[in-house]
Amino acid sequence: MTSINELKKRASWLRREAFEMIVRSKKGHFPSSSSCTEIVVALYYGGFLRYDAKNPKNPDRDRLFISKGHAGMVLYPILEDLGFVPKGEVLKFTKADGIFRFYPDPTIPGIEAITGSLGHGIGLATGHCLVGKRDKRSFRSYVIISDGECYEGSTWETAMFAAHAGLDNLVVFVDRNGCCIMDHTENCVRLEPLAEKWKAFGWHTLSIDAHSLPEIIAALELANSGKIKGPIAIVAKSIKGKGVSYMENQPSWHNKMPNDEEISKARQELAVEAV
Amino acid sequence: MSDIQKILPRDAFIDEIYAAAKANPNIYFITADLGAKALDRFRRDLPGQIIHGGISEQNVMDLAAGLAQNGKIVYTYAMAPFMTLRCYEQIKVAVASMFLPVTIIGNGVGYSYNDAGPTHYATEDISCMRALGGIEILTPGDTVSTVATAKHSHTHPAFRYVRLDRAFLPPVYDENDRRFLTDGLVEIEPGEKVCILTNGYMLQTAREAKTQLAASGLKPGLIDVFRLRPIDAKVLARVLARYERIVTLEEHFLSGGLGGAIVEAMADAGILKLVKRIGVADTYLFDNGGRQYMHRKAGIDAPAVAQEITRFCQTRA
Known part of the structure; x- marks a missing residue:
């Protein structure tokens, strides 16, 4: 497996890529992408997600659903790096001749499903997991949902169903950055105790630091150990806008674009983090 | 009236899907807690192909899309007002926009559930469902067309809404008439x-x-x-x-x-x-x-x- 240091470098690279995407296109959601950066790096580069870049629809692939579709852009540099799409596509993010758009959808190689409307990814993934069980395939579905998605009733409809169905091939990361667009979640409508909610719905629930690669890896290893019966919820406490000081934990930066001075400052901070 | 015409539309439809599902393990039927006489046999004989999705229409529709993405021929089934409007956005996003072959069965259209009140009436389902891109909407008017619709739905999987009445319907078509399918x-x-x-x-x-x-x-x-x-x-x-x-x-x-x-x-x-x-x-x-x-x-x-x-x-x- 890739070393933790290598994965950390990957995470720094991915944040810089995501930041430059919003600078170039003046569109996108850097803070939401940054809060789940280590999770996607661990999945793709930590040896957990079994993908097939040459045949993205290989029926035995593991599935990753970025249910918080506004952060779909965090996958694009990875999909280019791993050869799902031709080199140069990240530079064309949201451009007329590019294939990467604001929100992900399955016309993009390596993207499983359309997301962006919150509360769909978990249900879609659960459909895939049912097929996996009934067709006796060994793939897993990983879902990254935002804490904001825990406001959607559909999330809990499926949470109840997946636990009842005993889907041990389903792993959900809850990106607990604590922010929605207008305010912090606990000021909008209280979500806590969030981990206990998942537990009460019958999920094996872990609480980790979303920016600690060792903690993410330990959680994924447990998920893959075969010791857990049923679906797993990993509530990952994260910092929205991680890596750019003025954006960190500031709901107002959800989709705000930085000015020239702010861009310079962010570039300096994101470069330093790599060391 | 022959025996076949004394069958309820939902039983006529589900019996045909049952027969097809027995021969094709890729056919899945998801119910949001609406039963039918014909469904009892389906549950007994094909437990691997029937899913009770809970009284959770949003979950049912996202599950259906997930199954269909894996090449399954999928049916969702509930009372018409719930199977359409209760999960309308799931139908749009997960099924319609991903061009997935899911047949949505709405049982009891119009005032079928008479004496129930507006919660159970479907007097908006046509306008809502026909607004969705790429949908096929079929309303069988008798048993012959109901059974033929069911057959058509598994031989030609598509994004489709089938409007079933709750009542017995008298005959309209001769046994071998299929003009409704060819001409519409x-x-x-x-x-x-x-x-x-x-x-x-x-x-x-x-x-x-x-x-x-x-x-x-x-x-x-x-x-x-x-x-x-x-x-x-x-x-x-x-x-x-x-x-x-x-x-x-x-x-x-x-x-x-x-x-x-x-x-x-x-x-x-x-x-x-x-x-x-x-x-x-x-x-x-x-x-x-x-x-x-x-x-x-x-x-x-x-x-x-x-x-x-x-x-x-x-x-x-």
């Missing part, structure tokens, strides 16, 4: 000057209205709008050619309903004829007394329809 619009009773376009349960009402109109010398034709979307412009032009005036009849609000679909299709095809749309009163009714009573209150029972047609035929062009 079928002139089941030829007439003169004026014709009634309707479907499902309302075919009976139209027939009763025709009987009442016979005394005054009016002989309306009767056209089954089996496939509400897409409407074939050439077929529409052909079946309307011999008529001067057009009446549409539906157990549904007029906004965007069957009549709306017909006049849109006529406009697009350049068919210029006078049209009278008859639908339910633009309100929510809280009345007991059965479906016929509801129809009287809503202004769509046979005497009301006959009166509207008489008046319509008296107006000057």
